[in-house]
Amino acid sequence: xxxxxxxxxxxxxxxxxxxxxxxxxxxxxxxxxxxxxxxxxxxxxxxxxxxxxxxxxxxxxxxxxxxxxxxxxxxxxxxxxxxxxxxxxxxxxxxxxxxxxxxxxxxxxxxxxxxxxxxxxxxxxxxxxxxxxxxxxxxxxxxxxxxxxxx
Amino acid sequence: xxxxxxxxxxxxxxxxxxxxxxxxxxxxxxxxxxxxxxxxxxxxxxxxxxxxxxxxxxxxxxxxxxxxxxxxxxxxxxxxxxxxxxxxxxxxxxxxxxxxxxxxxxxxxxxxxxxxxxxxxxxxxxxxxxxxxxxxxxxxxxxxxxxxxxxxxxxxxxxxxxxxxxxxxxxxxxxxxxxxxxxxxxxxxxxxxxxxxxxxxxxxxxxxxxxxxxxxxxxxxxxxxxxxxxxxxxxxxxxxxxxxxxxxxxxxxxxxxxxxxxxxxxxxxxxxxxxxxxxxxxxxxxxxxxxxxxxxxxxxxxxxxxxxxxxxxxxxxxxxxxxxxxxxxxxxxxxxxxxxxxxxxxxxxxxxxxxxxxxxxxxxxxxxxxxxxxxxxxxxxxxxxxxxxxxxxxxxxxxxxxxxxxxxxxxxxxxxxxxxxxxxxxxxxxxxxxxxxxxxxxxxxxxxxxxxxxxxxxxxxxxxxxxxxxxxxxxxxxxxxxxxxxxxxxxxxxxxxxxxxxxxxxxxxxxxxxxxxxxxxxxxxxxxxxxxxxxxxxxxxxxxxxxxxxxxxxxxxxxxxxxxxxxxxxxxxxxxxxxxxxxxxxxxxxxxxxxxxxxxxxxxxxxxxxxxxxxxxxxxxxxxxxxxxxxxxxxxxxxxxxxxxxxxxxxxxxxxxxxxxxxxxxxxxxxxxxxxxxxxxxxxxxxxxxxxxxxxxxxxxxxxxxxxxxx
Numbered sequence: 001x002x003x004x005x006x007x008x009x010x011x012x013x014x015x016x017x018x019x020x021x022x023x024x025x026x027x028x029x030x031x032x033x034x035x036x037x038x039x040x041x042x043x044x045x046x047x048x049x050x051x052x053x054x055x056x057x058x059x060x061x062x063x064x065x066x067x068x069x070x071x072x073x074x075x076x077x078x079x080x081x082x083x084x085x086x087x088x089x090x091x092x093x094x095x096x097x098x099x100x101x102x103x104x105x106x107x108x109x110x111x112x113x114x115x116x117x118x119x120x121x122x123x124x125x126x127x128x129x130x131x132x133x134x135x136x137x138x139x140x141x142x143x144x145x146x147x148x149x150x151x
Numbered sequence: 152x153x154x155x156x157x158x159x160x161x162x163x164x165x166x167x168x169x170x171x172x173x174x175x176x177x178x179x180x181x182x183x184x185x186x187x188x189x190x191x192x193x194x195x196x197x198x199x200x201x202x203x204x205x206x207x208x209x210x211x212x213x214x215x216x217x218x219x220x221x222x223x224x225x226x227x228x229x230x231x232x233x234x235x236x237x238x239x240x241x242x243x244x245x246x247x248x249x250x251x252x253x254x255x256x257x258x259x260x261x262x263x264x265x266x267x268x269x270x271x272x273x274x275x276x277x278x279x280x281x282x283x284x285x286x287x288x289x290x291x292x293x294x295x296x297x298x299x300x301x302x303x304x305x306x307x308x309x310x311x312x313x314x315x316x317x318x319x320x321x322x323x324x325x326x327x328x329x330x331x332x333x334x335x336x337x338x339x340x341x342x343x344x345x346x347x348x349x350x351x352x353x354x355x356x357x358x359x360x361x362x363x364x365x366x367x368x369x370x371x372x373x374x375x376x377x378x379x380x381x382x383x384x385x386x387x388x389x390x391x392x393x394x395x396x397x398x399x400x401x402x403x404x405x406x407x408x409x410x411x412x413x414x415x416x417x418x419x420x421x422x423x424x425x426x427x428x429x430x431x432x433x434x435x436x437x438x439x440x441x442x443x444x445x446x447x448x449x450x451x452x453x454x455x456x457x458x459x460x461x462x463x464x465x466x467x468x469x470x471x472x473x474x475x476x477x478x479x480x481x482x483x484x485x486x487x488x489x490x491x492x493x494x495x496x497x498x499x500x501x502x503x504x505x506x507x508x509x510x511x512x513x514x515x516x517x518x519x520x521x522x523x524x525x526x527x528x529x530x531x532x533x534x535x536x537x538x539x540x541x542x543x544x545x546x547x548x549x550x551x552x553x554x555x556x557x558x559x560x561x562x563x564x565x566x567x568x569x570x571x572x573x574x575x576x577x578x579x580x581x582x583x584x585x586x587x588x589x590x591x592x593x594x595x596x597x598x599x600x601x602x603x604x605x606x607x608x609x610x611x612x613x614x615x616x617x618x619x620x621x622x623x624x625x626x627x628x629x630x631x632x633x634x635x636x637x638x639x640x641x642x643x644x645x646x647x648x649x650x651x652x653x654x655x656x657x658x659x660x661x662x663x664x665x666x667x668x669x670x671x672x673x674x675x676x677x678x679x680x681x682x683x684x685x686x687x688x689x690x691x692x693x694x695x696x697x698x699x700x701x702x703x704x705x706x707x708x709x710x711x712x713x714x715x716x717x718x719x720x721x722x723x724x725x726x727x728x729x730x731x732x733x734x735x736x737x738x739x740x741x742x743x744x745x746x747x748x749x750x751x752x753x754x755x756x757x758x759x760x761x762x763x764x765x766x767x768x769x770x771x772x773x774x775x776x777x778x779x780x781x782x783x784x785x786x787x788x789x790x791x792x793x794x795x796x797x798x799x800x801x802x803x804x805x806x807x808x809x810x811x812x813x814x815x816x817x818x819x820x821x822x823x824x825x826x827x828x829x830x831x832x833x834x835x836x837x838x839x840x841x842x843x844x845x846x847x848x849x850x851x852x853x854x855x856x857x858x859x860x861x862x
Binding site for chain 1: 220221222223346348349351352353355356357358359360361362364365367373398399416417418419421422488489490491492537538539540541542570571572762763766767769770772773774777795796797801802803804805807809810
């Protein structure tokens, strides 16, 4: 199996995996970073959202072989100690129900705020359409993003 | 110390407390950065009773007994214990308890009954522990316990002495367990009724391992199974040559009509599953939606020899009617689609089995696995992880049985993982149902009501003790079952999730037919139920509470006085001991109805954790809208026609209306909230869409009937 050098949350890793292995499973099974979730495997639900050079990316359809030198950020590396404004806003609005999709939601929202620090409600809705919350916490997610955008 | 007494009270070994990998609370415990730090915190724990441990520094560990499926029990149930114990919430650490039938009652997440069933037990656990702490302090001081008071974990006496729970805890565990300890007056509650953040919030928002799929064990293999692609099929043979070539695949095993691929990574197991070549056989012709529909429609015109309920003389009332209104409603199968696909860890050895994973029903799971393995229940342990959504799917145990069987054959610890496609196609769905409603109208009054329900593999498709039973002197409810090879399971608010839509949409039509206001029409029916109850008619709901939520919803939504261009629809339903009324508001945009707002009034007794109760209620409403609007699932020759979210449409943020939740103020014991806001919402939106468009909706998904499903 080929060897791939990856930068995840500013740390360097080397993994021996097949070229077609999605980053999702590299993170979860090989690097023990299980915050990134498996939901559908076909980029439809957003539970696996990570940042690739800062851009929200579905890791379930991203083969390890195409990552190259790009920096990967996962929910575990979004902030040092869980104090990203979105992580704090998620607590203020008590967003989660089951919680399974929330890492992906936060990563999508973080990419939005990085490129557009003060989005309108419409812009939030557009940016978050790719993330499914089966418990339907959508309105709380929207409120939390608005709160974080005001910081 | 009396050792016997101590053992009776100490039910958790420290190893059980510290192990298992699901050790997530908040505050002081999560502040510990290292395993050693956590172990130090846990080392001097004093177990007061099944729910409560207090260490010498005053950290209170409260065990959460029930599975956490997103209904917030891991926060709200410990709040109830902490309330009666009289400690500050900030000094509480919450831990998930494993299955333990000796110390806990009903460790089930289902039927919206967790709080209702545990309310008294949780309060008593807290109050009893508090009394033991007081008794120990009183003994130390040589005063009567009645001279002592508590406040946020500190005991004081009338002489001005005080001691913390942490300082006296080691003495308290030696005290006799007091009986008949008084409980607080709900008016004095300090924690219950206050917004309290989810105890797992930090772990969730930072991606800590919490869920079933996050669980790992040294030497564990990942297992992905290939199951028959159509219901009614069995496995003839298979070729695993290509599978065994996949890097990481360690073994391929047959179990029953299924094949499991075991590998060192999930991806290798998935690739191995895809590379399998299997031959299947079996007659699946009867298992198409078209065939199911024919059978169900035939039953709707077939009188039942054993009606579920028969009041008065329906036959005569229909014979004498001025007019009969008859409508038929169609509900499709529905997968649960928990976002965390089914999975379970199992490690089966000769004399014991360990199970870890997301289950709504650990006790039944253990029983079923014990039967499968031929073991005694006490040879099997079940640890519950946080659950990434259940909706009833995880009330079943098929995935745990599969995991146990695979582990037994492979003689290895394994984690069984369903791919999304496996999850959606392997079975256990909300059954497809159909309903025919008839009312007899004479002299502008409804004189008889006749409901016939039918569906796939169900015991009873009607609810003969719920409204409108009691509201009509002449009433007939019948149910017919259609047998099928397609497997079914409870789905959030079983049966009522579709029945309520059909009934409340039908009543809207009846009200309009009679020229009555839909809200007033319901109020009149409940008054009729009150009058009939006085004549001895029996039903399960409370008339005053039913009327209470109807009036509250109508008032908060400004019923009948919506601004121009806003169309309202009304619906109400009682289920899981909770009363709900909802008003939906729809506007027309680009010639299509768009749902803008839902006003929801709820009587669920006392609200334990308002912020979570609102979240849960909103979730039920939006879940109900999503499946009414978009939920579509059918079969051709036993094969499901959707297998992932590209074909099965779930509601997304851009389709979600504003939801306003209003609780009836109440000091009554709490009732369920996980399900009851869902059943009425389908009719609320259907009735509003009728008001806006003049089009009646009789089938899920509405988007298909409106021609917008593909958009």
